[in-house]
Amino acid sequence: MPAKPKKNISKKEIKFLILFILIYSILQTLYFFIPENILRDYVYHYGIASVSTEIINGFTDENVRAEENKLVSSKAILEIVRGCDGIGTMLLLVSAILAFPTSTKNKIIGIVSGVLFLYIVNTARIIIIYFIVAYQYDWFLVTHTYLAPTFIIALCALFFAFWIAKSNKIVLNKSSP
Amino acid sequence: MFIVRVVIVWALLSIIFLIIGRYFIIAFLPYLTFLLDIFAYNYTNALTITNDGFSSLIQTKITTTAIIYVNAIAVAPPGIELVASTNLVHSLVPVVILYTILLSWPNVAPKELVYLLIVSIPIMLLILGVSVASILTSHIQAAFFEEAMRISDRFIDPPFVVNWAIFLESGGRWLLPIIGAIICKSVTNRFH
Numbered sequence: 001m002p003a004k005p006k007k008n009i010s011k012k013e014i015k016f017l018i019l020f021i022l023i024y025s026i027l028q029t030l031y032f033f034i035p036e037n038i039l040r041d042y043v044y045h046y047g048i049a050s051v052s053t054e055i056i057n058g059f060t061d062e063n064v065r066a067e068e069n070k071l072v073s074s075k076a077i078l079e080i081v082r083g084c085d086g087i088g089t090m091l092l093l094v095s096a097i098l099a100f101p102t103s104t105k106n107k108i109i110g111i112v113s114g115v116l117f118l119y120i121v122n123t124a125r126i127i128i129i130y131f132i133v134a135y136q137y138d139w140f141l142v143t144h145t146y147l148a149p150t151f152i153i154a155l156c157a158l159f160f161a162f163w164i165a166k167s168n169k170i171v172l173n174k175s176s177p
Numbered sequence: 178m179f180i181v182r183v184v185i186v187w188a189l190l191s192i193i194f195l196i197i198g199r200y201f202i203i204a205f206l207p208y209l210t211f212l213l214d215i216f217a218y219n220y221t222n223a224l225t226i227t228n229d230g231f232s233s234l235i236q237t238k239i240t241t242t243a244i245i246y247v248n249a250i251a252v253a254p255p256g257i258e259l260v261a262s263t264n265l266v267h268s269l270v271p272v273v274i275l276y277t278i279l280l281s282w283p284n285v286a287p288k289e290l291v292y293l294l295i296v297s298i299p300i301m302l303l304i305l306g307v308s309v310a311s312i313l314t315s316h317i318q319a320a321f322f323e324e325a326m327r328i329s330d331r332f333i334d335p336p337f338v339v340n341w342a343i344f345l346e347s348g349g350r351w352l353l354p355i356i357g358a359i360i361c362k363s364v365t366n367r368f369h
Contacts, residue, residue: 147191157277
């Protein structure tokens with residue numbers, strides 16, 4: 001009969017927590033070293049504003065244009081700034097994946113697919129928030145400061161849980177005779 | 178099923194805290210005032226819930242009781258009043274994240290869930306305290322430091338609480354409940 005697993009705060013859990021916090025703090029610090037103009041003129045403009053603008057104009061007659069870090073139309077101006085750019089959640093997920101004990105291959109797969117997943121989610125968030133600013137401004141604060149962050153973190157946790165399940169499956173398959 | 182469960186838990190908690198959030202924070206105002214008073218020096222706090230037209234705010238009105246010094250520079254005489262506030266629903270984000278993770282945790286028996294919820298109470302209080310109290314304090318401290326820099330015309334390193342608040346506002350506010358949830362589960366595993 002297999003021995004009942006000992007329920008305890010294991011060294012693995014403590015190591016994961018410490019590594020998670022440490023990696024996240026390092027990544028956050030590095031993120032803060034990125035000059036504001038690099039974020040505004042390149043990351044936010046080409047990575048977020050232009051992409052969101054293309055999607056909105058592709059499906060609607062909003063005539064939105066990307067100006068630096070802003071989505072501008074006759075109905076709304078949405079500015080993307082540090083802290084509201086979705087990078088924070090990406091850093092959280094990347095830190096958790098890097099801290100989790102598994103193979104390098106699994107980590108690379110997790111980071112690439114996780115960042116891509118969060119990029120899509122964040123682009124959807126920006127587009128939804130644009131429409132809220134344009135047509136239902138009363139909902140802006142509650143969506144931007146409450147619903148969106150909690151939902152994205154829930155999605156982040158979901159992705160992490162699925163990645164762990166997938167990673168463990170791969171490891172188990174490899175180790176089985 | 179797991180995805181549906183997480184989304185339902187998140188949606189229910191978001192709605193519940195959106196409705197009761199104001200009363201939830203009001204219940205903890207004495208606790209938050211206690212924490213603010215720990216950080217305060219030469220001023221008193223009066224914590225209230227206010228409305229700015231768009232949303233509810235947790236607001237502290239401080240009154241200086243003695244001269245406030247920053248790096249030996251007098252920045253405020255006694256009797257000065259300052260107001261700092263933070264968005265109420267935004268302050269509830271860590272609480273919603275904490276309980277979304279805990280209530281969605283896979284393979285948790287009902288009895289274990291009860292333990293998890295009991296263990297989560299001090300963790301939730303800690304997270305709420307270190308986020309709301311430190312953000313309000315950082316606004317006050319930042320105002321004092323800006324005044325000191327204006328008077329002295331040189332850069333002064335901000336205190337730890339200001340850097341901590343920047344960390345919280347740039348994602349740390351999300352990190353805390355995730356860490357808190359993992360700690361809750363680990364502690365519950367030990368005693369359950």
